Amino acid sequence: MEAPFGEEAIKQFYGWEPRFATKLELWAAHMVVVPPPAGCTFYYDANANGIEDAHERARGIRVHAVLEQEVRVCFQLIADAGLWHFVNSEAGGYNFRQQRGSDKLSMHSLGAAIDFDPLRNPFKAPPERTALGTEPGMGVVRIFEARGWTWGGRWGRWDCMHVQYGGGF
Numbered sequence: 001m002e003a004p005f006g007e008e009a010i011k012q013f014y015g016w017e018p019r020f021a022t023k024l025e026l027w028a029a030h031m032v033v034v035p036p037p038a039g040c041t042f043y044y045d046a047n048a049n050g051i052e053d054a055h056e057r058a059r060g061i062r063v064h065a066v067l068e069q070e071v072r073v074c075f076q077l078i079a080d081a082g083l084w085h086f087v088n089s090e091a092g093g094y095n096f097r098q099q100r101g102s103d104k105l106s107m108h109s110l111g112a113a114i115d116f117d118p119l120r121n122p123f124k125a126p127p128e129r130t131a132l133g134t135e136p137g138m139g140v141v142r143i144f145e146a147r148g149w150t151w152g153g154r155w156g157r158w159d160c161m162h163v164q165y166g167g168g169f
Helices: 007-014 024-028 065-080 138-146
Strands: 031-034 041-043 055-057 061-064 089-092 113-116 162-164
Touching: 031 065, 061 065, 061 089, 065 138
Parallel strands: 041 089
Antiparallel strands: 031 061, 041 055, 089 113, 113 162
8 A cells, every 4th residue: 555645645545525524423434443552541631731631541543444454564563673662652643633833634634643652752842852753763763654654753843743644735
């Protein structure tokens, strides 16, 4: 499976239609939960005062069904390489929202992106100051990139917690 590139290719790959924007329950039905091969913690902002205030054990990460097997393979490769501790905390996959500072849909809206450990990979932090940007952490990045994923640590506006399947969106 090859990752799509460009807005139209991405929308076609994931089956996005504008009607889903007003019928989110129809779109959410395309999502599945991929359980981790080892434990995973989910961070969220319970009181709107920062994600570090709450966490719980996660059943898995919600992604688009077309990516289910792909995510399972990546997770298993990461676990087999002894790198699971870099991704055992996550801030979510599917989340219907716009890109920061834009009116365009986020790849999270398509169930095509995952954020890992926002406490050790803070938004806008330079890669070398994040867990995934260290040499051992880059092992995780290389696994995803070898399978066609894009890492936010390579962007001009760093988002080192973020990986997505598809680009040019």
